[in-house]
Amino acid sequence: MVQCFLILENGTIAEGTGFGFEKTVYGEVVFNTGMCGYQESLTDPSYKGQILIMSHPIIGNYGISSKFQESPRVQVTGYVVREACKDASPMYGHESLDDYLKKNSIPGISELDTRSLIIGIRERGVLRGAIAFDEDPQEVLEKVRSTPYPSDRNLVAEVSTKEVLRYKKAGAKKVALIDCGVKGNIVNELKKRFEVIQVPYDTPASFFRGEDIDGVFLSNGPGDPAHPEIMSTTVRTIRELKNDYPIFGICLGNQLLALACGGKTYKMKFGHRGVNQPVKHNGRVYITSQNHGYAVDAESLDGTGFVADHINVNDGTVDGMRHTELPIFSVQYHPEASAGPKDTTFLFDDFAKLLETVE
Structure with a gap:
């Protein structure tokens, strides 16, 4: 042997x-x-x-x-x-x-x-x-x-789609999915509700403005959210789009939003990877699935317009945030992963409602 x-x-x-x-x-x-x-x-x-x-x-x-x-x-x-x-x-x-x-x-x-x-x-x-x-x-x-x-390394570049993918849905709002290494179940949840355009992580802001989209979704993905190649592409694009479209981010998407608005991220000691992470939101605790080794620095959110409204019960880290002026929100965990088992899929519905109310 x-x-x-x-x-x-x-x-x-x-x-x-x-x-x-x-x-x-x-x-x-x-x-x-x-x-x-x-x-x-x-x-x-x-x-x-x-x-x-x-x-x-x-x-x-x-x-x-x-x-x-x-x-x-x-x-x-x-x-x-x-x-x-x-x-x-x-x-x-x-x-x-x-x-x-x-x-x-x-x-x-x-x-x-x-x-x-x-x-x-x-x-x-x-x-x-x-x-x-x-x-x-x-x-x-x-x-x-x-x-x-x-x-x-730029791990996001290794897992992001290399071409634009389109999923039609008649009569639905159109959402651009910035693919930083998106999970299949996230794509499935979006396709249930929206017409989806899945684009590479380094797609420039000009592409979105030429597509007549209604909202932007930021996916999960690997690696350091503050990697120089991510800061100069994905984070730059988010910064240029944040005042123009409703945005929903999951996992890495949560961290990228913080960076785009002036916040900071840091590497955790051993991260959160599992299906039983408790998160407190609006007075209720949800059981969530998580997979991340970086987190948003809570103190760095001062002055960004974001407030942390999802908190990890185990260690107090930021597990989600919402913008106080713009139609933007995000979570660090995976609502599509059925840890609760369906406790937090309402977040996709919240995004759908947000697109209906924002002109």
Whole structure:
């Protein structure tokens, strides 16, 4: 059997059992606390550049289904689980996790103490790491320590659509979706309510003004929202459009709106990735799905016109905001992901109502 290791920049070297596609990969090591939805996590573009650890002890006990794809391919760089189920239930599909990762050229490692690894990340913060097959762990460790963080790259450019996509809906309002790595279920929720034009992340403001649109939607996506290439394209476009159209943002979209209006963002110690994050809004607590490693700096919102009206109950971070003068609002979590299970899908309806009331 080929040797397989998970290697972290702090010197942790954990030997396990390799599965999926056998190759050595490097990335930022993060964790997800969800008990199910592993296929949705694997295909979420917000995980681009990351090696994902699942906290649930057994993953892959149900088969792969095309219904649960959030994008056309697996987006994680590598996958770490306590136990990879070899005999998946065919209730959703017959393809196993192992075969699915092989088909997508993604390596996995199992038979590790994932609980200990996650506790270490919670204590120290996210780390660079590698999944290595049949290589000297010490040599790989040196490479890990010299490898740039994935967020140094423009990850959004790697997952955004490369062409304009149009989804017609007769008689509906027209919404431009700025795709920074949008999840499939977000597109589905928008298509239920609007005619949608999905555009690349770096589309200039002039395009929107020539399309007779009614509103703008800002998607989720990977990486640092304040990356120079994002600031000079997406954030610049939002800044130029914010006075002209109603805008709704989700996840990265929340952070981009803050930056466009003069706010700041920061990298969190280990982020929020899971399906059970409690968020307080208008006196009620909602259970939400989240996947982000950056957050909006609450103090930086002073003078931007935004007020934080969704607050994470666990750590007090900004989980949503609304503009006090413009028809703009956003959330850090994923209302399309059915964590509640349908608690916060009303936000898409709120956006639809907003378009009806704004001339």
